[in-house]
Amino acid sequence: MTCSRRRFLAAGASALAAMPVSKAGAVPAAAGAAVDASAEPTAPRGRPMFRYNNGRFRILQFTDLHNSYSTKKEYAKAEKTLDRIRLLLEQEKPDLAVITGDIIVNSGGKTPVGCELLEGGVAEGWARFTKPFEEAQVPFVTTFGNHDHDREKSVSAKEQLEMIRRSPMSRVYNADDSLPGAGNCSIPILGSDGTDAVRLWFIDSLSYPKRRELSSCAWIDYSQIQWYRRESANIETLAGRKVPGLMFFHIPVLEFNQMRDRSQTFGHYGEDADSSELNSGLFTSLIERGDVLGIFTGHDHNNDSLLQYKGIVMAYGRKTGYGGYGPHDQGGRLIELVEGSDGYRTCIVTPGRTDYPWYWRARPRE
Amino acid sequence: MTYTRRTFLTGAALALGAAAVGQQSSAVGQQAAGADKPVLKFKNGKFRILQMTDLHTAYNNPHEVAQAEMTVHKMREMLAKEKPDLAVVTGDMITSGVDLLDGGLEAAWENITRPFDQTNTPFVVTFGNHDHERDATMAEQLAMIARAKMNLTYSADPTHPGAGTCCLPILASDGGEAMRLWFFDSHSSPVIEGMGGYDWIRNEQIRWYRAESAKAEQRAGHPVPGLAFFHIPIPEFWVVHQSDAATGSAGETPGSPELNSGLFTSMIERGDILGIFVGHDHVNDYAALYKGIALVYGRKTGFGAYGDLERGGRVIELTEGKAGFDTHVSTPLREELYWSYWK
Numbered sequence: 001m002t003c004s005r006r007r008f009l010a011a012g013a014s015a016l017a018a019m020p021v022s023k024a025g026a027v028p029a030a031a032g033a034a035v036d037a038s039a040e041p042t043a044p045r046g047r048p049m050f051r052y053n054n055g056r057f058r059i060l061q062f063t064d065l066h067n068s069y070s071t072k073k074e075y076a077k078a079e080k081t082l083d084r085i086r087l088l089l090e091q092e093k094p095d096l097a098v099i100t101g102d103i104i105v106n107s108g109g110k111t112p113v114g115c116e117l118l119e120g121g122v123a124e125g126w127a128r129f130t131k132p133f134e135e136a137q138v139p140f141v142t143t144f145g146n147h148d149h150d151r152e153k154s155v156s157a158k159e160q161l162e163m164i165r166r167s168p169m170s171r172v173y174n175a176d177d178s179l180p181g182a183g184n185c186s187i188p189i190l191g192s193d194g195t196d197a198v199r200l201w202f203i204d205s206l207s208y209p210k211r212r213e214l215s216s217c218a219w220i221d222y223s224q225i226q227w228y229r230r231e232s233a234n235i236e237t238l239a240g241r242k243v244p245g246l247m248f249f250h251i252p253v254l255e256f257n258q259m260r261d262r263s264q265t266f267g268h269y270g271e272d273a274d275s276s277e278l279n280s281g282l283f284t285s286l287i288e289r290g291d292v293l294g295i296f297t298g299h300d301h302n303n304d305s306l307l308q309y310k311g312i313v314m315a316y317g318r319k320t321g322y323g324g325y326g327p328h329d330q331g332g333r334l335i336e337l338v339e340g341s342d343g344y345r346t347c348i349v350t351p352g353r354t355d356y357p358w359y360w361r362a363r364p365r366e
Numbered sequence: 367m368t369y370t371r372r373t374f375l376t377g378a379a380l381a382l383g384a385a386a387v388g389q390q391s392s393a394v395g396q397q398a399a400g401a402d403k404p405v406l407k408f409k410n411g412k413f414r415i416l417q418m419t420d421l422h423t424a425y426n427n428p429h430e431v432a433q434a435e436m437t438v439h440k441m442r443e444m445l446a447k448e449k450p451d452l453a454v455v456t457g458d459m460i461t462s463g464v465d466l467l468d469g470g471l472e473a474a475w476e477n478i479t480r481p482f483d484q485t486n487t488p489f490v491v492t493f494g495n496h497d498h499e500r501d502a503t504m505a506e507q508l509a510m511i512a513r514a515k516m517n518l519t520y521s522a523d524p525t526h527p528g529a530g531t532c533c534l535p536i537l538a539s540d541g542g543e544a545m546r547l548w549f550f551d552s553h554s555s556p557v558i559e560g561m562g563g564y565d566w567i568r569n570e571q572i573r574w575y576r577a578e579s580a581k582a583e584q585r586a587g588h589p590v591p592g593l594a595f596f597h598i599p600i601p602e603f604w605v606v607h608q609s610d611a612a613t614g615s616a617g618e619t620p621g622s623p624e625l626n627s628g629l630f631t632s633m634i635e636r637g638d639i640l641g642i643f644v645g646h647d648h649v650n651d652y653a654a655l656y657k658g659i660a661l662v663y664g665r666k667t668g669f670g671a672y673g674d675l676e677r678g679g680r681v682i683e684l685t686e687g688k689a690g691f692d693t694h695v696s697t698p699l700r701e702e703l704y705w706s707y708w709k
Contacts, residue, residue, distance in 0.1 A: 214634065214657055222576070222632060229569065254626070278657070279601070281628020284566060287558060310561060310625070 048171040050139070050189045052197060052339040053095050057189050059200075060094035060138075060349070061248070061333040063298030063316075064145070066323030068107040069117045069125055077322035081330070082132050084320065087351050088332050089136040096171075097138050100298040100317055101145025101205070101250030103129055107323055112150040122155050123163045130167035141172045141202055143183060145250035145299065146217060149207035157182035157204065172202065175231070180221045181206050186231055188243075191339055196243045198337060199235055201228065201292065205251040205299075209276075217251055219276035225285050232289045245292040246335065246344075251275060252297040255283045256314050259307045267316070267348065268327075270302030286312055293344070296333065301326025304333070304348050318348045402515060404488040406452055407537040408544060408686040415547075415682040416450035416696075417595065419645030422496070422670030423474060425463035433669040434477065437677075440667055441481045443698040444679045452518075453487050456645040456664055457494025457552070457597030461671070464500070471502055472510050479514035490519045490547070493530055494597035494646065495554035495564065504529035504551065519549065523574055528553050531571050533578055533592075536684070543590055544686055546582055548575065548639070550596035550629075562624030564598050572632050579636045589638040591689040591709075593682065599644040599663070601626045606654035606661050614663065614695065614703045615675060617649025633659060640690060640707060643680070648673030651680070651695050653705040660707045665695045676700075 050057065065081050068074035089097065104125045106114035115125040133140045142164055144157055151160075161182040164170050175185040181204025191197035206218035235243050256273035259265045286292045287310060294313035301324060306315040318331040331350035338344065347354045406413070418441060423434035445453065459478050464471045482489040491511060493504055508529040511517055522532040528551030538544035553565035582590040603620035606612050633639040634657060641653075641660030648671060653662040664680045666673050678697030685691075690708030694701050 219631060222572075222628065222635065225628070226569075226573070278631040278634060279626040279628060280631040281569070281572070281626060284625040284627040285569060287561060287625060288569065290558075 048139075048173065048187050050096060050187060050200075052189060052191055052337075055192070055339040057096070057198070057337040057339075058092065058094040059096045059098055059246075059335040059337070060088060060092050061098045061100060061296055061317040061335065062088075062320040063100040063250075063332075064102045064301055064319045064324060064326070065099070065129070065321035066102055066105045066107065066147070067114075067125065067129060067321060068105050068323050069115045070106055070113075072117070074107050074323060075117055078128070081321040081323065082128065084322075084330050084351070085132045086135065088349060089132060089138055091351060092332075092334055092349060094138060094334070096200075097133055097140040098200075098202070098248050098296070099140060099142045099320075100248050100296060101143050102147045102298060102321075102324070103142060103145065105147035105323060106150060111154070113154055114151065122151065122160065126160065126163040127166070130164065130169060133169040134167060137169065139169050139171045140167075141170075141187065141200070141248070143202050143249050144181060144204045146205075146207035149181070176227050179224050179227055180204070184224055184227065186235075186245075189337065196235060196239045197339060199243045199245040199291070201245055201247040203228075203247065203249040205249040205297075215277040217274065217276050219278050219280040220249070220253070220282050222280060225280060225282050228282070229285055229289060232291055236291070242289075242291045246294045246296065247286070247292050248296045250297060251299045252314070252316070253283050253295070254279045255309055256297070256307075258309045259303075259305050259314070261307070265305050265307045267305035268303055269305040270327075271300050273303070274300050283312070294335075294346075296335070306346070313346075315346065318350070403518065404516065405537065406488065406518075406534055406547070408539055408684070409451065411539070411686040413452070413536055413545075413684040413686070414448065414450045415593075415684070416444060416448045416453045416679050417456060417643055417664040417682060418444060418453065418667035418679040419456040419597075419664035420458045420494070420648055420666045420671065420673075421455065421478065421668035422458055422461050423477065423668060424461040424670050425467040425474065427463075430463060430670065437668040437670065438477055438481060440669070440677050440698070442485075444667070444696065445481055445485045445487055447698060448679070448681055448696060450487060450681070452547075453482055453489040454547075454549075454595050454643070455489065455491045455667075456595050456643060457492050458496045458645060458668075458671075459491060459494065460500075461496045462500075471500070471507070475507065475510040476514075479511060479517060482516045483514050486516060488516050488518050489514075490517075490534065490549055490595070491530065492549050492596050493528060493551045495552075498528070498554035522578070523570070526570050526574065527551070527568055531574065535582075538686055543582065543586055545684060546590045546592040546638070548592055548594040550575075550594065552596040552598040556623070556625075564621060564623040566623040566625050566627040567596065567600070567629050568627060572627065572629050575629075576632055576636060579638050583636075583638070589636065591640050592638045593691070594633070594639050594642045596642075596644060598622060598646045599661070600630055600642070602630045602656055603644075603661050606656050609654065612652035612654035613705045614652030615650055616652050617675075618647050620650070621647050630659070640709070643682070649675060651675060651703065653693060653703070655707060662693065665697070
C-alpha cells in the first residue's frame with residue numbers, strides 16, 4: 001500500500017491515539033513516525049489527539065445529513081449527500097471533519113430505524129456514512145442529533161457509537177459512560193511543543209425530554225455540564241492556563257435566539273432557533289470557565305448564521321444533506337485555526353466556492 | 367453599651383440582651399438547630415409565612431432615616447397583623463449611609479432584626495444586590511444578623527459565593543419532614559465584565575441544592591415539597607411577564623441576570639419546588655405558574671427607593687399533607703391578589 005502524505009499523518013495520529021492523555025510538556029511520538037495503518041483495523045481505543053499541521057488546523061463541519069434508507073427516494077438522496085461530502089473533503093482537505101448530528105434519520109419508513117432497505121441495517125447505514133472519510137483519510141468526530149436518537153428502542157446511542165467507532169477514521173469516544181447519550185468527549189489539538197493548544201469538545205444534545213409538555217426538545221443535561229466544568233478545570237490545571245476550546249453539538253442552546261438581532265449576525269438566520277425551552281445553564285458555564293471560544297451546532301436547516309454573544313461565537317453549520325427540509329446549497333462550515341494566533345477563522349463552504357467573510361475571534365479571557 | 371440613635375426606633379432595645387445567644391455556625395450542612403433555635407413546624411395543620419422585601423433602609427439624611435423608621439414600623443404592623451410562623455425578607459435590606467448611623471452596620475442590621483426578636487418571630491433573610499454593595503463581607507453581615515435570637519439564616523456551605531444560601535425543614539406534626547424551604551444569595555453584579563447588569567445564582571449553589579434535595583427525597587421516600595426564596599428574579603420570569611397569566615402588577619420588566627445558570631431547570635428536574643418567591647422589582651407583585659413552578663414577586667415593604675405600590679408583604683399559607691400553597695398580598699389596610707397553587 002502506498003503511503004500518501006495524508007495516510008502518513010493519519011497513521012501517526014493512530015499511533016498517538018494509543019497513548020494516554022498528555023500532561024503539559026509530554027512530547028508524543030513524532031507525527032511522521034512510520035506506522036502501518038492497516039495494523040489498526042478498528043478505531044483506536046485510547047484517547048485520541050490531533051496536532052497542528054504546519055501551524056494550521058482545519059476543521060470542516062458537516063451537519064444534518066438526514067440520510068435515510070427507508071425508501072428508494074431517500075436512499076438516492078443519501079448517496080448524493082455522501083458524494084457531496086466526498087467533493088468537499090477533496091476540495092478543502094481538512095485535518096478533521098466534525099458531523100454535528102441528524103446523520104441517519106427515518107423520513108419515509110414505518111419504523112424509526114431508517115435503514116430498512118439496507119441488508120446490514122443500521123450498522124450498514126453507519127458504515128456507508130464513514131466511507132467518504134476513510135476514502136479521503138480524514139479523521140472525523142460525530143455528535144448525535146435528535147433524529148439519531150429516534151431509533152433508541154431498537155439500537156441505543158451507545159450501540160450506534162460503537163458502530164461508528166468501527167471506522168479507522170473515527171475519533172469519537174465516550175469520555176464518561178454515566179453521561180446521557182453517547183459520544184460526549186473532548187480531544188486536544190497539540191501544538192508543535194506537544195502541549196495542549198486547543199481543546200475540541202463534543203456533546204450529545206440528546207433528543208426529547210421524558211416529559212414532553214416541558215419542552216419540544218431536550219436540554220443538555222446537568223451531568224454533562226458538570227462533566228465539562230470538571231474536565232475544563234482539570235485541563236487548566238494540567239496546562240497551567242486556560243486552553244481555548246471549540247464546542248460542537250447538534251441542538252442549539254437558547255442563547256442562539258440572540259441571532260434575532262440581525263445587526264450583529266452574519267449569515268442566514270432563516271428560522272428561530274429550535275432550542276429547548278428550558279435553559280440548563282451550559283452557556284453560562286462556558287462563560288464562567290472562560291475557555292470555550294465558539295459553539296457550533298446544526299438542527300435548524302435554514303440557518304448557517306454566526307453571532308458573537310458575550311464573547312462566545314455561536315454558529316450554525318451549513319446543512320450538508322439532501323434529506324429533510326432546508327436550502328439547496330448544501331455544504332459545510334470551515335473553521336481554520338492558526339497556531340499561536342489570537343483566534344480562528346470560519347466561513348461557509350460549498351463546492352466551488354466559499355460564501356461568507358472570514359471571522360476572527362480573540363483568545364480566551366485571562 | 368450606650369444607646370444613642372440606635373434607640374430611635376423603639377425604646378425596647380434592651381430586648382437585644384438575648385441576642386448574644388443566637389449562634390449560627392456556618393458548618394457545612396448544619397441546620398439551624400440548637401437549644402434556643404426555633405423549629406419550624408406545622409401547627410394545627412397550618413404554617414404561615416410572611417414574605418417582606420426590599421426594605422431599602424438608608425441613613426444618609428434625616429429624610430432617609432425617617433423612611434427607615436417608617437419601614438421598621440411597617441414591618442411591625444405586618445407582623446402584628448399576620449402573626450406568621452416564619453418571616454422571610456428577600457433582600458435589599460440596607461442600602462447606604464450606615465457610616466452616619468451610630469453603631470454603623472451592626473446597628474443597621476439590628477434595626478431590621480429587632481422586630482422579629484421582639485415578636486418572637488423566627489426569620490430568615492436572603493441578601494439582595496444592595497446588601498452586597500458595601501465593604502463588609504456577606505459572611506460578616508450574616509454574623510451580625512445571627513446575633514438575633516430569632517434568626518434562622520445560615521450558610522450551608524461557607525465556600526459558596528455570598529452567604530445565607532441554606533435550607534430549613536418544616537416539620538409535620540409527627541416530627542418528620544413535611545416541607546423544605548430554600549434560600550439563596552442571588553448576589554449583585556457579575557464578577558465577569560460585560561455580562562450584563564446582574565449576577566446569577568452559581569453552579570456551586572445549584573450543585574448544593576440538587577444534592578440536598580436528593581438527600582431529602584431519599585429520607586422521605588419522595589420529593590419533599592418546597593418553596594424557594596431569593597432576591598433577584600431568574601430569567602424565566604420574562605416568560606410569564608409577557609403572558610396574561612400573571613395575577614398582580616407587572617410594572618417593570620424583570621431585573622434578572624442576562625445569563626441563565628440553569629437553576630430553574632434543575633428545580634424542574636428535582637421536582638420538589640412548588641414556587642419561587644423574589645423581590646428586586648419594586649413595582650411587580652404578581653404570581654404566575656410556569657411549567658409547574660410558581661414564579662412569584664413579593665410586595666415591597668420598605669419606603670426607601672422607587673415604587674408606588676402600597677407597602678406591605680406577601681402571605682404564603684401552607685397546609686400539612688398537601689403540596690401547594692395559598693398566597694395573597696397583604697398591607698395593614700387590605701388584602702388582595704389571592705392566588706393558589708395546589709398539585
